[in-house]
Amino acid sequence: MKIATKKKLEGYIFILPGFIYILVILGYPLIYNVVLALRNVNVKTFASHTDVFVGLGNFKMLIADPTFRKIFRNTLVFTFGCLFFQFTIGFIFALFFSQKFSLAGPIRGLVLVAYMMPMSVTALLGKNMFDVSSGVFNDLLMKMHLIKSPVEWLLSGGTAMAAVIFMNCWVGIPFNMLLLTSGLTGISQDIYESAEVDGASKFQKFIYITLPLVKPAITAVLMLGFIYTFKAFDLQFVMTSGGPLNATDVLGTYSYQLSFTQYEFSKGSASAIILFCCLFIVGLFYLRMIAREDD
């Protein structure tokens, strides 16, 4: 056997365990899900095995369904709303905590506590904090005389979505800060010093040095943020149950509802596949960007 062929074979043997793992753990459920989405498996057909192949029928039905369209729109609003606030505030926090001052480390550590909490606990906190009659937000706003009567946060669509975005940012800001801080600390101080010698202002240093050099971290934060937020489930499930009237339902909670509450397995799978496709496209885009940067 030629040395090159032998080396190639060795390479395949090395990746084989990982490949098998991916095939079993990821591949099988994915393929099963696709098969389900192309048939009409539901509570009537499941046990009797009378389900038939319907092609893209479930996808067409979902796209024609106003509830699904509303939920898809909710998912986009939730994702981009969270990304905007958690990235902007996270970046400001990262810039702030990358300055050298006493207690910077411990305070940064405290900010991270929110990130370490399980999402279900955060959701329960949110449910209580935004409660109309006993929530801390209404109590504070009333005491500060900013509102005259309690705001019905979780009882109308707009404020409920704002409340859910707020709670997700509560967790997302420390996560963004953490990743961006590591990007910022990687920038050599020498560059800033030489820019200062050349007479660069603080704003110019930020635009022409900080931003370009921290760009890989920004891309990673935005991509990971998109993926984590787009497939959100537990926050909405616990905090609002997707309500009021589907106003905070997202693709994750809707797929669950279709499959496990209404036993519409095929529609639930089709909804999950739409969710997967969106994330897959973003993932591919991210990988392509990384590959281009590496080149």
Next chain:
Amino acid sequence: MKKRLTMLAVCAAAALSMGLAAYASEDIFGPDNGGDPIEIWHYFEGEADALNALCKDYNAMQDEIYITATFVSREELMKQYTIGAVSGELPDIGMVDSPDMASYISLGVFDDITDDLEAWGELDNFYEGPLNSCRDSEGRLHGLPNNSNCLAILCNMDMLKAAGIEKAPETMEEFLAACEATSNPDEGVYGFAMCAVSNEEGTFQFIPWLYTTGGSVGDIDSAESIESFQIIGDLIAKGWMSKEAVNWGQGDALNAWAAEKAAMLESGTWQIAQNLDDSLKDTITWEYAYVPMPKSANGAQASVIGGENFGVCTGASHRDACVAFLEFMQTAENNADWCEKAGKLPVRGDAVGLKDFWTADERYAVFNESMNFAVPRGPHPQWPTISEALYTAEQAVILGEKDAATAAADAAAVIDPILAETPLP
């Protein structure tokens, strides 16, 4: 040396925890009788001790099987049954909320045990409504009902009397007058509290209003059904009920009543034993009374049947022994004993006479009486979809998103095609 000590400590801890677990299990379910292990999944909380005691008694009686009961939260239990229908990973015996049973029978979760139960010869003693919730579309039985409950109105008599109302309301007119008299929305105090949350609990609490006005699930866009949505909408519009009902489970609504934020509550049988006589015993310092759901102007009155069923899961080991346990669990004596301990209503007519619990305590007597006009939910394999249409319509009216007629028409658009294909019994 240090490594060896650590290993020893780990082994000792493991052995200790296994021993403790076995001891705890024996303490709850009785000493090992040498039988094969049989597992029951349930979501009973306040009633868990009564169920465990029953398992313990049965384990002492025979040595073919050794039964243990595992608590799984309701949401998780439903999910596990659905996953189990695909994977086959099911318990030997499973508990399910009665309106969900038809769906799980359709999914193949519960085995057909009709022949065994007919050979038992006791089926005639069961009430028709609860027993029918264990049947499939062909009338075959897949389990036995365990208990029943229904809804009535719980009144804070101190609040009613302070508002000049001496008697708990019996008619719709009196009920609405009491709501008006006791409400003070500016102070966050309302005449009435109920659960209108977006799950089966919300539907459960809405059904009595639907049938009181003469409406029905099968005719959800009729004038009578629309009137029921209108009553709920008016309670909100007039400031007699909080919109927060859409986020309240039945426990949350009870908490609002216990915090004196509501004068009246749509309350379930189980709340007497689990809350009024237990968790809220020291909180409730005022006089309270139960009355049946209000009678409408035409004399119609309705409540709703709730309760849990037990079935033998498909592929259960020792299927016949599991059926025998269900039969033991539901003998007239055991059903009466269990319901007394758990604060529920029996599912067998011959169990009622064995105790005076349901008539001597005037609170339970109200529920016992209400069972005469309580309506079942379903049974229907697509009940979850029907239920979703109902609570969504109710929520839309409460939140002011739709008027009663539009909400009812939207619910009909979902429910009518389902019932056209498979009608309600």
